[in-house]
Amino acid sequence: MACPAVVGACVGVSVGATRLRSVPEAYDPLTDPAPAHDLRAVLRIRAFRRLWIAFGLSSLGDWIGLLALTAMAKAFAGDDYQAANFAIGGVLFLRVLPALVMGPVAGWVADRLDRRWTMIVGDLVRAAFFVTIPLVGTLTWLLIATVLIEVVSLIWGPAKDASVPNLVPRHRLEAANQLSLITTYGSALPAAVLFTAITVITRPLDNDLSIELAIYVNAATFVVSALAIVSVAEIGRADGHEHEDHPTLWRTMIEGWSYVTGTPVVRGLVVGISGAFAAGAVVIGLGRTYVEDLGAGDPGYGVLFGAVFGGLALGMGFAPRLFSGLSRRRLFAAGLVGSGIGLAGLALIQQIEIATMIAVALGFCAGASWVSGYTLLGLEVPDNVRGRTFAFVQSAVRTVLALTLAVAPFAAGAIGRHTVSLGGRSLTYNGAATTMLIAAVLAGVLGLIAWRQMDDRPGVPFWRDLQRSFGKSPGVYPATGLFIALEGGEGAGKSTQSALLVKWLEEQGQQVLLTREPGATDLGKKLRRIVLDPATGDISHRAEALLYAADKAEHVDSVIKPALKAGAVVITDRYVDSALAYQGSGRDLDSSDVERVNRWATDDLRPNLTILLDLPPKSGLGRFEERDRIESQSADFHERVRTAFLELAAAEPQHYLVLDASLDRAQLAQQIQARLLPMLPKVGL
Numbered sequence: 282m283a284c285p286a287v288v289g290a291c292v293g294v295s296v297g298a299t300r301l302r303s304v305p306e307a308y309d310p311l312t313d314p315a316p317a318h319d320l321r322a323v324l325r326i327r328a329f330r331r332l333w334i335a336f337g338l339s340s341l342g343d344w345i346g347l348l349a350l351t352a353m354a355k356a357f358a359g360d361d362y363q364a365a366n367f368a369i370g371g372v373l374f375l376r377v378l379p380a381l382v383m384g385p386v387a388g389w390v391a392d393r394l395d396r397r398w399t400m401i402v403g404d405l406v407r408a409a410f411f412v413t414i415p416l417v418g419t420l421t422w423l424l425i426a427t428v429l430i431e432v433v434s435l436i437w438g439p440a441k442d443a444s445v446p447n448l449v450p451r452h453r454l455e456a457a458n459q460l461s462l463i464t465t466y467g468s469a470l471p472a473a474v475l476f477t478a479i480t481v482i483t484r485p486l487d488n489d490l491s492i493e494l495a496i497y498v499n500a501a502t503f504v505v506s507a508l509a510i511v512s513v514a515e516i517g518r519a520d521g522h523e524h525e526d527h528p529t530l531w532r533t534m535i536e537g538w539s540y541v542t543g544t545p546v547v548r549g550l551v552v553g554i555s556g557a558f559a560a561g562a563v564v565i566g567l568g569r570t571y572v573e574d575l576g577a578g579d580p581g582y583g584v585l586f587g588a589v590f591g592g593l594a595l596g597m598g599f600a601p602r603l604f605s606g607l608s609r610r611r612l613f614a615a616g617l618v619g620s621g622i623g624l625a626g627l628a629l630i631q632q633i634e635i636a637t638m639i640a641v642a643l644g645f646c647a648g649a650s651w652v653s654g655y656t657l658l659g660l661e662v663p664d665n666v667r668g669r670t671f672a673f674v675q676s677a678v679r680t681v682l683a684l685t686l687a688v689a690p691f692a693a694g695a696i697g698r699h700t701v702s703l704g705g706r707s708l709t710y711n712g713a714a715t716t717m718l719i720a721a722v723l724a725g726v727l728g729l730i731a732w733r734q735m736d737d738r739p740g741v742p743f744w745r746d747l748q749r750s751f752g753k754s755p756g757v758y759p760a761t762g763l764f765i766a767l768e769g770g771e772g773a774g775k776s777t778q779s780a781l782l783v784k785w786l787e788e789q790g791q792q793v794l795l796t797r798e799p800g801a802t803d804l805g806k807k808l809r810r811i812v813l814d815p816a817t818g819d820i821s822h823r824a825e826a827l828l829y830a831a832d833k834a835e836h837v838d839s840v841i842k843p844a845l846k847a848g849a850v851v852i853t854d855r856y857v858d859s860a861l862a863y864q865g866s867g868r869d870l871d872s873s874d875v876e877r878v879n880r881w882a883t884d885d886l887r888p889n890l891t892i893l894l895d896l897p898p899k900s901g902l903g904r905f906e907e908r909d910r911i912e913s914q915s916a917d918f919h920e921r922v923r924t925a926f927l928e929l930a931a932a933e934p935q936h937y938l939v940l941d942a943s944l945d946r947a948q949l950a951q952q953i954q955a956r957l958l959p960m961l962p963k964v965g966l
């Protein structure tokens with residue numbers, strides 16, 4: 282039997298009357314007790330920690346370098362508005378260009394060299410190039426050095442990425458990659474703070490010196506990074522098998538292109554993600570001259586840069602939790618429209634303090650869009666084409682970045698500074714602000730197109746949705762394993778589909794636990810008898826709700842959680858939605874009370890997906906003859922239950938798979954499998 286990706290061994294677990302075949306051992310609880318996703322646990326690995334410090338410093342240096350080089354390019358260009366924009370556009374474009382032209386080649390080179398020495402030499406060479414820029418002191422050399430530094434970075438990056446799997450155990454690889462991403466983008470904020478501090482402190486002495494100092498600090502970060510890598514002896518040369526062909530950028534683009542263009546939702550996502558990046562890039566590309574127009578200089582640029590990236594980090598980190606009840610598709614499109622509004626705000630409000638606040642909001646919206654777009658891609662794209670699609674998105678994003686960074690400053694330069702007289706009053710407009718306004722309109726239009734193509738709650742006003750969803754936690758998703766609930770009215774086919782699902786999952790090599798509510802535990806069996814036995818008769822509705830809740834508490838603690846912790850796919854035949862539908866709507870209880878009690882009883886544990894089998898109650902009850910205490914409730918009761926299930930699903934379409942349960946068994950099973958396939962834990966790695 283195969284085990285999921287993160288697993289070294291399989292162990293069998295059996296729980297009460299339920300069926301748990303064999304579940305993966307996600308980590309050795311004796312020597313390495315922290316869960317696989319624990320970021321601090323990855324940092325406890327000495328070799329990785331040192332490499333992480335090194336690439337954190339390199340990233341910091343990279344961002345300071347970007348800020349300092351654009352400032353220096355602007356200084357070289359002098360007071361000419363057009364020349365300044367062209368110089369800055371040149372620097373930004375040349376930073377992205379090498380990745381477009383020689384990205385795949387760089388990976389190929391990195392695979393053939395000793396990784397540790399590649400990184401050490403790469404850091405020292407980058408430091409040396411940076412030092413030469415102020416020493417040579419010409420715009421031409423600045424541009425040439427920018428390309429050379431970028432080429433070295435292109436080889437350094439894959440050497441680092443390829444080293445990580447050799448330094449951390451398999452099950453910690455995802456956390457290590459997450460940390461790498463956070464560090465790469467998160468270091469932009471401290472870099473902006475450092476750059477601003479350097480320029481604010483030293484500018485009164487000498488303006489040119491302050492930028493040069495920032496460049497020397499940047500060079501120093503690379504030297505320290507090289508020294509940190511010297512101590513990581515575990516990094517070596519690539520194994521022979523890693524010398525296999527890497528797909529070229531063009532092959533990746535072509536393969537991804539045909540899938541993306543043929544799938545409307547994915548097409549909308551890719552356009553939107555590129556739009557979110559372009560919105561951020563416009564601010565970075567135009568920020569230098571924009572702050573100059575506001576009279577804020579280098580410190581102002583550092584602040585604006587930090588504000589966009591700070592907002593981006595906040596959006597990525599908090600937006601999904603803050604708007605947890607909002608459908609991901611709506612969050613994605615709303616983020617994009619918000620970025621457009623932010624850009625328009627920057628263009629129209631010419632005051633640095635307010636501009637900074639707007640930049641944070643713009644970054645937040647772009648971050649929200651970016652992260653929900655990536656999540657949606659992960660959910661919507663099947664596993665077998667997901668790698669290519671993500672590679673395509675990355676290539677598309679790089680291309681959009683290069684074009685935006687190049688075109689925006691050139692457009693601003695071409696527009697220039699103008700003052701026009703309108704009815705006796707003079708109005709000044711600058712290229713940077715005007716270009717931002719054009720980009721704002723484009724981002725807004727892209728957002729609206731994405732909204733129209735992807736809205737999954739047509740007819741429900743956005744503001745009502747937003748108000749309802751703000752700050753409401755959706756519950757806690759399991760950290761390991763996969764949790765699936767089957768819901769629906771009487772006789773909808775939940776037991777039938779659960780059994781078919783278990784069979785299919787086992788064929789996929791998954792470890793599966795099939796369980797149900799009420800009655801999966803010893804206590805649950807007793808409770809089931811009480812609530813379903815017609816002899817129980819009428820009981821208080823609150824008592825009924827509490828009996829079902831007690832069954833859930835025992836079920837979650839003693840059956841579901843242990844299996845999920847062990848990495849199993851857990852399928853439950855009924856869960857919290859049944860309580861919300863039967864007790865919250867079928868009975869006369871307040872559904873928010875029922876929700877509160879059930880969240881508490883289940884420790885807020887939420888399934889990753891709920892499959893709702895929808896069937897008119899008459900058809901479902903017609904599938905069998907005998908009636909228990911609940912089945913024998915009135916037709917109205919069962920109608921209310923059905924409506925409640927459907928409303929729950931309509932409020933969060935991304936969380937539900939709603940199926941017409943009158944279809945035949947095989948068709949239903951096929952639809953369930955298609956939805957679950959991309960969500961399954963990897964097996965057999």
Ligand SMILES: Nc1ncnc2c1ncn2[C@@H]1O[C@H](COP(=O)(O)OP(=O)(O)OP(=O)(O)O)[C@@H](O)[C@H]1O
Nearest residue numbers: 770771772773774775776777778904942944945946
């Ligand atoms: N798609 C289907 N079409 C027709 N009959 C079905 C279908 N699926 C299941 N059945 C039949 O309907 C009956 C009820 O099915 P099942 O027990 O799977 O439903 P359930 O939702 O688990 O019911 P309950 O609400 O009682 O738990 C069974 O006799 C089953 O064989």
Ligand SMILES: Cc1cn([C@H]2C[C@H](O)[C@@H](COP(=O)(O)O)O2)c(=O)[nH]c1=O
Nearest residue numbers: 798799829855856859860863864911912
């Ligand atoms: C979990 C749960 C269930 N019910 C009701 C729904 C059904 O009528 C029975 C369970 O019977 P099944 O044949 O196992 O489906 O209990 C409920 O009212 N509240 C709940 O939380």
